[in-house]
Amino acid sequence: MKNKEELSKQLLEAWEETHKKGQLTLWIFLALRDGPKYVSEIKAFIESNTAQTIICEEQSLYRALRKFQQVEMTGFNPGKGQGGPDRKYYYITPMGEDILDQFIERNIRLFFRPEIESIMTRKQPQKS
Amino acid sequence: MKIFTKQLAIFAVLMAVYTFAFRFGMSYFIGHAAWVWLGISSMTFGLTIGFTAFLLGKSEGQEHSLFDLGLRFHATSYLVWSAVSFGWFYLGNPNPHEHVEDIYRIMIYWGCVLFIHTIIFLITRKDTIRGIRKDEIF
Numbered sequence: 001m002k003n004k005e006e007l008s009k010q011l012l013e014a015w016e017e018t019h020k021k022g023q024l025t026l027w028i029f030l031a032l033r034d035g036p037k038y039v040s041e042i043k044a045f046i047e048s049n050t051a052q053t054i055i056c057e058e059q060s061l062y063r064a065l066r067k068f069q070q071v072e073m074t075g076f077n078p079g080k081g082q083g084g085p086d087r088k089y090y091y092i093t094p095m096g097e098d099i100l101d102q103f104i105e106r107n108i109r110l111f112f113r114p115e116i117e118s119i120m121t122r123k124q125p126q127k128s
Numbered sequence: 129m130k131i132f133t134k135q136l137a138i139f140a141v142l143m144a145v146y147t148f149a150f151r152f153g154m155s156y157f158i159g160h161a162a163w164v165w166l167g168i169s170s171m172t173f174g175l176t177i178g179f180t181a182f183l184l185g186k187s188e189g190q191e192h193s194l195f196d197l198g199l200r201f202h203a204t205s206y207l208v209w210s211a212v213s214f215g216w217f218y219l220g221n222p223n224p225h226e227h228v229e230d231i232y233r234i235m236i237y238w239g240c241v242l243f244i245h246t247i248i249f250l251i252t253r254k255d256t257i258r259g260i261r262k263d264e265i266f
Contacts, residue, residue: 025266067265071258 020054026108027054028064029100032074032092039065042090065090073099131200135188140204142180146173147212155216155223177205196259199249206242210235 024046031037031045039061046054068074073096076088092100110116150173157166181201189197213231216222255262 022266067260070260071265 016053023050023054024056024060024064026103028061028068029073029092029096032090033097033100036077036089036091038079038087038089068096072096133188135184136200136204139180139184139201140208143177143205143208144212146176146180147209148216149173151213151216151220151222155221155226158223158225181205196249196253199245202242202245206235206238209238 027046027050028042030049031042034045037045039058042061043056043058046056065074065076069076072093074090075093076090078086079089081087111120150169153169154166157163157169185197185201210231213234214228217226217228217231257265
């Protein structure tokens with residue numbers, strides 16, 4: 001029984017690890033749709049809204065934001081830091097907004113369809 | 129896509145310095161029949177270029193994520209090496225045993241490798257958006 005629990009825990013962690021890689025992009029765009037933010041604010045937004053299931057390094061966020069900026073999905077404006085150096089306030093571009101909308105429509109809203117929602121909430125009867 | 133970057137400019141300058149030092153050393157070692165030192169300097173030259181390109185390329189990769197990094201550094205090496213080599217041959221102080229044909233020969237062989245690299249770049253470019261591999265954007 002303990003082996004099963006351990007296996008189940010390991011599988012869940014492995015699945016979440018893979019899932020998180022793809023989810024980070026979505027969460028970055030959701031954070032920026034919420035309003036322009038600097039990297040620490042994006043990190044805080046993601047971690048609090050995922051109930052800490054997605055913990056991200058600032059370095060990973062910078063790397064991702066640089067790529068999104070290169071493909072014109074995000075941009076940044078320099079802003080005053082609190083006593084420190086100037087910060088980059090990242091924002092989502094109109095094209096980024098449009099792609100996010102399409103992505104949500106094609107990949108996320110599916111989960112809100114009643115038939116899918118009922119499957120997701122359905123509990124499998126315990127086998128004795 | 130940004131082609132000329134700070135790292136590429138630094139690399140071009142360092143490549144010119146390395147090539148000049150190498151050609152100077154080569155002429156000196158040939159003149160003194162110091163073949164072991166000639167071999168050591170050749171290896172040092174190659175390793176130094178590789179190490180410099182690795183460090184600057186890594187820095188640029190983190191800043192720009194350009195997939196064509198290798199080709200731009202490769203083409204820059206080729207052009208700078210050729211320019212400095214000709215400069216040394218015609219304006220510098222080459223050893224009488226050095227021949228300009230050797231520079232042409234190396235340029236042809238190296239040019240073939242650069243051509244193949246360019247073909248590979250053009251083929252793989254289809255899998256990119258704005259210079260980033262599609263599977264690395266998101």
